[in-house]
Amino acid sequence: MSDRIVEFDIAVIGAGIAGLISAQSLRCLGHSVVVLEKSRGVGGRVATRRLYDTRADFGAPFLEPRGRLSQPLVQVLSRAGIVVPWTDTVYQVNEGDYPMNPAATLSAPYYVAPTGINAVGKFLARHLPIWHCRRVQTVTPTDQGKWHLELEAIAESKDAAVPLAVQAKAIVMATPAPQAVMLLESGESGLPGEFVDRLKAVEFDPCISVMAGYPASKQRELVQGEYRGRAVGFPPNSPLRGMFWQSSKSSDATQPVFVLHSSAQFAEQYLDATELEPVGRELCDWVGEAVFPWLKEPEWMQVHRWRYAFCRRPLTEPLLTTSTPLPMVCAGDWCGDRQIETALQSGLAAAEWVSDRLGGAPMPPLASLWEAIAQEK
Known part of the structure; x- marks a missing residue:
């Protein structure tokens, strides 16, 4: 294990729409949150590429x-000129x-x-501590009742101060289900077999x-x-x-x-x-x-x-959760069939579930969340 460890209440793995909305909700509830993202950008498949003096939305168009949830989000984004x-x-x-x-x-x-559909991801990422170019290698429970996440600094990240490990009371896994399976089977997570099997069923x-x-x-x-x-x-x-x-x-x-x-x-x-x-x-x-x-x-x-x-082949529920051995929730647009709308629903539900497990306050109205995100640039 690394001797460079930073502690948070919740670690969110993946900076797609579900991960970002979950992290924002948890931040607004007063929890300390970190978002771990293996790429340089945010938004997941809400993605834009700069090329030849122009931009192209090569994921969600x-x-x-x-x-x-998507209707009020579009209203907020429209008022902001995004x-x-x-x-x-x-x-x-x-x-x-x-x-x-x-x-x-x-x-x-x-x-x-x-300016590119990734502006939506950038909006949802405001104020969040996002560690880019950090790939989570293993997830294991500790004797102190926290998840230990070993990280790999991707080659693009040259920052010598990049922490190589995180500990958290709970994890929000907001990646595609097959990627979550690969991560959770790569170490000694201690998760129930039924939990992992349900992830494997998503196609x-x-x-x-x-x-x-x-x-x-x-x-x-x-x-x-x-x-x-x-x-x-x-x-x-x-x-x-x-x-x-x-x-x-x-x-x-x-x-x-x-x-x-x-x-x-x-x-x-x-x-x-x-x-x-x-x-x-x-x-x-x-x-x-x-x-x-x-x-x-x-x-x-x-x-x-x-x-x-x-x-x-989606999950037929908005979440996949377990408290064994420690709180973990898997969320994403694969928890239904409406893509961005499903990602928003799943991310919010994940935040509510985690906050409840950690004894946090009840979820505020959605309007206050949009206001909190939009307040600062």
């Missing part, structure tokens, strides 16, 4: 304000059917962040995301032609799940950028591929056949593989 309405129509490309047709008119528009589908940029002249063509296909779906048997006109999210975009999401069946073929550029080319070729021929020839392209993109 938008926010959908249709839930009990998100704006984007489109109220989803288009569909059917086999042998071009041009594409509107598939659905939404009761409320999708919202996007002109995910993968997705390959392609970010592709095209000549500036094509952006003018799209705007002048009043192209409306901001969000486009594809047939179930195609290699594509969706196409999103990224550059329509910002009024100052100078070149068209599209983000393609593959189907799960297509992504399954490339889970172990070391070279993803040919995979991206294949998807660009396919969307070029289905929508615009020039989409086959991007000026630049980046490809990202999501191993845990969409939960195929």
Whole structure:
């Protein structure tokens, strides 16, 4: 064990939406919290990448304000100028059917962040102590009634003062269930077998995301032609799940950028591929056949593989909890089937469960939580 140990009431593993909302709730209740995140950013699959003087949302493409929690969140973000309405129509490309047709008119528009959807994660991360580039290696109970977490400083983190261990009275595990299983089986956690088995039962589908940029002249063509296909779906048997006109999210975009999401069946073929550029080319070729021929020839392209993109077999409850040997709760968008709404519900429920186990105060109204987050920049 490391001799550099910092103690907190709660350690939150994962800075996705569920982990951030859980940590914020616990902080507002007066608990000392640390968020441990293996990457450099926050938000999980609410992710944006900077590339070629632009940005691309290569995970969640938008926010959908249709839930009990996501609707007030979008209202808060909208008042803060972080998100704006984007489109109220989803288009569909059917086999042998071009041009594409509107598939659905939404009761409320999708919202996007002109500066990148990761602005949502950054908002939820305000005021939180987040240790970036820290991978949790083992989780073990101590004789003093605390969890001991051994950490690894990822290569990107050069800070010599990075603590190498944390101890906490409780843990919120806010990672995809398969990642939680790998961590909890890597050491002597002392967790009940039934608890781990229920995590193992959760299954995910993968997705390959392609970010592709095209000549500036094509952006003018799209705007002048009043192209409306901001969000486009594809047939179930195609290699594509969706196409999103990224550059329509910002009024100052100078070149068209599209983000393609593959189907799960297509992504399954490339889970172990070391070279993803040919995979991206294949998807660009396919969307070029289905929508615009020039989409086959991007000026630049980046490809990202999501191993845990969409939960195929979710937990049917908002939480997975145990007090043996010590309090631990697993939460995330895999605790249901509504993605961001589920992540918010699960994260809040995790905070309430943990605070109750530690003898904390009851949860405050949601409005006061949003106010507390928004108060300071």
